[in-house]
Amino acid sequence: MLSSRWFRNILWLTVVVWAATIFYLSTKSGHEIEQMNFMRLWDKAAHFLAFAAGGFVLALALRFSSHWSWKRIGLVAALAISAYGWSDEWHQQFTPGRSAKDVRDWTADTLGGLCGALVAFWIYARYTRAPRLAPAGA
Numbered sequence: 001m002l003s004s005r006w007f008r009n010i011l012w013l014t015v016v017v018w019a020a021t022i023f024y025l026s027t028k029s030g031h032e033i034e035q036m037n038f039m040r041l042w043d044k045a046a047h048f049l050a051f052a053a054g055g056f057v058l059a060l061a062l063r064f065s066s067h068w069s070w071k072r073i074g075l076v077a078a079l080a081i082s083a084y085g086w087s088d089e090w091h092q093q094f095t096p097g098r099s100a101k102d103v104r105d106w107t108a109d110t111l112g113g114l115c116g117a118l119v120a121f122w123i124y125a126r127y128t129r130a131p132r133l134a135p136a137g138a
Contacts, residue, residue: 012061022088026095048112051085051116052119059073059074059121062077081110
């Protein structure tokens with residue numbers, strides 16, 4: 001089994017790869033984005049799902065790297081993903097054929113990041129919960 005240090009490193013590497021992928025996609029023109037099959041989703045759904053993935057991996061990376069409460073992890077992850085979403089919208093203004101500084105895209109990014117962090121919390125809580133003992137006499 002992987003050591004906790006390796007696991008933390010893999011989680012942080014995943015966060016970096018996620019952020020780099022978002023950055024790379026932001027360099028694509030509007031026409032190039034339309035050509036990608038996975039982007040045939042409704043634009044706001046694509047933003048939501050992409051940033052939910054970021055919120056999920058960032059929340060797990062924070063959980064396994066700190067002793068913070070889930071409340072703090074959720075807040076930090078949601079704010080960080082939201083800030084990255086806004087930087088993504090700002091970056092798109094330099095890419096031909098892209099709509100930039102779209103508040104609705106940024107809102108979908110923020111909500112996705114928050115939901116991703118909440119899903120990470122739910123999964124972590126579900127699989128790390130101590131087993132319940134059967135009541136006496138059962």
